[in-house]
Amino acid sequence: MRVDGSKASAFDEAFDYVIVGSGAAGATAARVLADTGRSVAVLEEGPAVDPKEFSTEVFPSFQRMFRGQGGQVARGRAFIPVVQGRCLGGSTVINSAIVWRLPDDVWEPWKTEYGLGDALPLSELHKHWDLIEKELSIAETPPQVWGEFNRLMDVAKTNLRVSAAPIRRNVRDCRASARCLTGCPTSAKQSMLVTYLPYAEKKGAALLTCAKAEEIRWDGDRATAVSGTFEAPGRPRFTARARKAVLVAASAIQTPGLLARSGVDSPHLGEHFQAHPGCALMGIFPNKVGMWRGATQGYDADHHRRLGRFKIETIALPPEIVFARLPGAGKRWMRAMLETPYAAIWAVQMRAWAQGSVRERFFGTDIKFDLTPRDLVQMRRGLRFTAELFFAAGAKEVWPGIHGLPERIKPGEEWLLETAPADSRAYSMILSHLFGTARMSVRAADGVVGTDFAVHATRNLFVVDSSLFPTNTSVNPQHTIMGVAMHAANRISEAKL
Amino acid sequence: MNARSRAVIEALIPQGGQPPLPGAFESGFDDFYARFQNTALPSMRLGFRAALWAAAWLSPLLIGRVPPLSRLSSEDRERALEAMGASRSYHVRQLLLLLKAVISFHYGAHPAVRRALEFPS
Numbered sequence: 001m002r003v004d005g006s007k008a009s010a011f012d013e014a015f016d017y018v019i020v021g022s023g024a025a026g027a028t029a030a031r032v033l034a035d036t037g038r039s040v041a042v043l044e045e046g047p048a049v050d051p052k053e054f055s056t057e058v059f060p061s062f063q064r065m066f067r068g069q070g071g072q073v074a075r076g077r078a079f080i081p082v083v084q085g086r087c088l089g090g091s092t093v094i095n096s097a098i099v100w101r102l103p104d105d106v107w108e109p110w111k112t113e114y115g116l117g118d119a120l121p122l123s124e125l126h127k128h129w130d131l132i133e134k135e136l137s138i139a140e141t142p143p144q145v146w147g148e149f150n151r152l153m154d155v156a157k158t159n160l161r162v163s164a165a166p167i168r169r170n171v172r173d174c175r176a177s178a179r180c181l182t183g184c185p186t187s188a189k190q191s192m193l194v195t196y197l198p199y200a201e202k203k204g205a206a207l208l209t210c211a212k213a214e215e216i217r218w219d220g221d222r223a224t225a226v227s228g229t230f231e232a233p234g235r236p237r238f239t240a241r242a243r244k245a246v247l248v249a250a251s252a253i254q255t256p257g258l259l260a261r262s263g264v265d266s267p268h269l270g271e272h273f274q275a276h277p278g279c280a281l282m283g284i285f286p287n288k289v290g291m292w293r294g295a296t297q298g299y300d301a302d303h304h305r306r307l308g309r310f311k312i313e314t315i316a317l318p319p320e321i322v323f324a325r326l327p328g329a330g331k332r333w334m335r336a337m338l339e340t341p342y343a344a345i346w347a348v349q350m351r352a353w354a355q356g357s358v359r360e361r362f363f364g365t366d367i368k369f370d371l372t373p374r375d376l377v378q379m380r381r382g383l384r385f386t387a388e389l390f391f392a393a394g395a396k397e398v399w400p401g402i403h404g405l406p407e408r409i410k411p412g413e414e415w416l417l418e419t420a421p422a423d424s425r426a427y428s429m430i431l432s433h434l435f436g437t438a439r440m441s442v443r444a445a446d447g448v449v450g451t452d453f454a455v456h457a458t459r460n461l462f463v464v465d466s467s468l469f470p471t472n473t474s475v476n477p478q479h480t481i482m483g484v485a486m487h488a489a490n491r492i493s494e495a496k497l
Numbered sequence: 498m499n500a501r502s503r504a505v506i507e508a509l510i511p512q513g514g515q516p517p518l519p520g521a522f523e524s525g526f527d528d529f530y531a532r533f534q535n536t537a538l539p540s541m542r543l544g545f546r547a548a549l550w551a552a553a554w555l556s557p558l559l560i561g562r563v564p565p566l567s568r569l570s571s572e573d574r575e576r577a578l579e580a581m582g583a584s585r586s587y588h589v590r591q592l593l594l595l596l597k598a599v600i601s602f603h604y605g606a607h608p609a610v611r612r613a614l615e616f617p618s
Contacts, residue, residue: 059602069538079591292616319614320605324598329582330508330575334515341614403590425587
């Protein structure tokens with residue numbers, strides 16, 4: 001059953017499980033719970049967008065499928081865009097389908113420092129990842145869809161002898177359209193929109209779209225319903241009553257707000273916000289690269305992931321995004337545009353030490369995030385390494401786009417990147433992997449969610465998204481989020497509620 | 498859009514500036530701007546207006562000229578906008594970035610521009 005909240009009238013129905021959020025976590029939980037034969041409702045704030053309607057243009061895509069029309073930012077010393085999907089399927093619809101299992105070295109402190117080894121057992125997570133990888137056709141990106149901008153990183157890998165590899169992705173019959181970020185036009189990307197949500201729907205789950213969850217209702221320590229408003233004219237109200245449990249999977253940005261509005265009180269709620277800031281360089285090659293043909297993100301270098309805390313990824317960005325960062329104005333800006341067919345973009349994805357916060361204010365969600373001095377050192381090392389990779393692949397110059405550095409860096413000048421300002425305002429960054437704002441803890445005093453995934457001091461209000469992660473993951477988190485959500489949903493389905 | 502704002506857009510992507518790329522207005526920026534005004538979030542519209550204002554009135558001062566930008570020669574207009582991008586003030590640089598980002602939403606999607614870049618149709 002689907003309820004389109006852009007046209008719906010008031011709604012009040014009861015389900016066994018009510019899930020807030022339809023992204024990687026919510027959809028995976030729906031897939032598991034729908035299999036139990038119980039009734040499930042999934043609430044999604046954004047619209048359901050048919051893949052046939054995906055546009056090659058960024059502006060309409062941002063308006064339709066991205067939170068804040070793509071304009072959501074974290075405040076700090078610098079403004080950093082925070083990229084999130086806001087549509088059925090969540091960010092899985094607009095990400096690059098990158099799949100990484102949680103590395104052992106990241107999980108180890110979850111066990112030893114946070115005491116979560118039993119709550120998030122790695123052996124169980126691996127079983128879930130095995131299943132997900134089978135169901136979502138996860139495989140290494142094959143050379144025939146690399147495109148030149150991914151192939152060049154393979155060249156750099158060979159020439160520098162560093163650890164790098166084709167990215168494993170959840171795609172089936174990828175056509176190399178380089179359009180992951182505005183929604184895969186061929187549905188090759190196995191996003192939640194085309195996989196687990198239709199699966200759950202077939203099993204009887206109700207999908208409510210354009211439905212903003214505003215509050216969780218209570219009977220003592222028991223969550224009884226989620227209420228909110230549809231987007232339809234007049235903003236009709238909906239209530240999804242929960243006979244057994246409410247699962248919150250609204251992301252590390254929205255989950256703390258919903259919990260706070262619903263009366264959950266914890267000094268950790270909205271705190272410990274962590275992310276993977278990304279910063280890109282552009283390499284200019286002597287021959288055409290044509291970054292708009294190939295897997296959007298098909299190759300990455302994890303050489304410095306563990307000790308350096310950064311990973312380098314290829315990425316194809318649409319012209320609209322590329323242009324904004326090009327140097328110059330007027331004729332010089334236009335000349336730079338004409339050089340983009342010779343460009344590849346590779347980005348540093350950093351496991352930041354920084355912790356920020358997410359709060360609900362009268363003007364909306366207030367995200368605060370500032371890189372620490374240590375992070376800036378690592379960022380500059382990552383940028384230098386990226387330039388080294390570019391030159392090893394044959395680039396004739398690198399455009400850093402960093403205030404205080406030359407606009408163009410030649411081979412042999414990579415060291416300049418380590419002299420870039422130790423100030424986040426000099427860089428153009430984005431935040432796209434978000435964690436920790438309702439973190440799991442053994443003791444109520446240390447976090448928001450218990451080891452049974454229930455919010456401390458509640459019986460049946462569960463958090464199953466990356467809000468509960470005690471740290472960032474150092475790798476792209478979708479797979480970890482799905483594995484954890486699958487584990488959580490299995491446990492919740494077995495619990496006496 | 499008033500004449501001073503049009504001068505900013507024209508200076509950023511001038512007609513005949515770099516064939517085969519079209520100028521901003523030649524490529525239909527007016528239609529995009531109308532759509533942007535009708536559908537963009539208030540914060541984006543406000544930010545874009547602030548960026549236009551800064552480019553029109555502030556950028557000439559950065560190269561020692563009297564504002565507005567529309568009074569300057571085309572070379573000086575470009576120099577003034579470049580000066581915004583190189584400014585020591587983070588907020589001034591951000592305003593130019595916002596200006597370029599919104600214009601790029603239109604310009605980067607234009608068929609003639611995409612053809613020039615060999616963007617797959």
